[in-house]
Amino acid sequence: APPFSVDDNIFHTSTEGKVLENPKNSAPEFIFQRTISPEKAPNKKTKVKITFKNSDPVAVNGKKLKPEKLLDKLNDIAGKNAIGRVDLVENRFIGIKSRGVYETPGGTLLYIAHRAIESVTLxxxxxxxxxxxxxxxxxxxxxxxxxxxxxxxxxxxxxxKRNQVAGEITLSVFKGNVTILSRRTKNKAYSMKKVSFEENKSFNKNKVEKFIKYHSKQLNKA
Incomplete structure (x- = not known):
């Protein structure tokens, strides 16, 4: 039963102490304040589009928002779909281990979306x-x-090169799971021509064979 040690801000809520101090114990459902359980989440998938400019999130579902409003919006979407719960044991600065239950709903969506846009721009x-x-x-x-x-x-x-990290990521959230649906950007480090499995005239297979042979020799020397 309460009281627990709770730290809370717009981005994150952490709960520690009491029953959580024993790692054998499961976290009771009543301690979660920002997210519902996957069992109670909607039986329908929710799509969310996050737009990035200069590596920063600037819009949700096409609507430009100030940072705090944007995070509020993502917190609401993610929390209702059981996104952002973590139960972990961390290593504190002074050396002891501490078990905590963390809720970072909107931050989880931002993390996944930002990694996704970086993957096609950097x-x-x-x-x-x-x-x-x-x-x-x-x-x-x-x-x-x-x-x-x-x-x-x-x-x-x-x-x-944060100025190159720009574009739109569409996610699907469903009962605690996040799936990347699409990545759209004008600043593409990703080239469909170079990775195509179809006939590729821009890719010299002879050069590839030489490259492989060269690195094979380096492995033998190692």
């Missing part, structure tokens, strides 16, 4: 650089080092 090197630094960046922010020189340095890597 080149390989930029995408890999971002993947490489994100764990360290997240740990710095989690531990309170937002104003550190290291965080600021990593931010420059993360923001590289």
């Amino acid at each position: 080149d390989k090197r930029t995408a890999h650089d971002k993947e490489r630094v994100m764990p360290e960046y997240a740990e710095l922010v989690y531990n309170g080092y937002w104003f550190s020189k290291k965080r600021i340095k990593l931010q420059k890597i993360i923001d590289k």
Whole structure:
């Protein structure tokens, strides 16, 4: 029974303490404040389109919204469809482990949609650089080092080519699940011509064979 330790803001709600301190115990349904259970979610799929400009979300279902209104809208859609629940054990800054139940409904949709738009707009090197630094960046922010020189340095890597991250992602939400339906962008790093399984005149198979042989030799040297 309450009281639990609850932290809440527009983006996220975390609940800890009491029955949750024993990892054997399931989280009671009454502690969830922003999301309903998958069993009670609608039996109908909901589509949601998120528009990005310069890597930032700017519209939902074609309607431009200010950041807080946009997040409110996504929180409402996701919460009603059981999106955004996480039950995890984390490693605290001081070394102890702590179990918590988190609700991030709108943030979950933004995360999935943003990764989807990045996948078709960022080149390989930029995408890999971002993947490489994100764990360290997240740990710095989690531990309170937002104003550190290291965080600021990593931010420059993360923001590289953010002006290319623009377009629309359409998602389907249904009983706790999120499915990407479409990715639309004018800034395409993805080329249908180069990846087509049909006859591809722009792709030189002889060069590919040489490339494979070269890298095979490198593997033998390793």
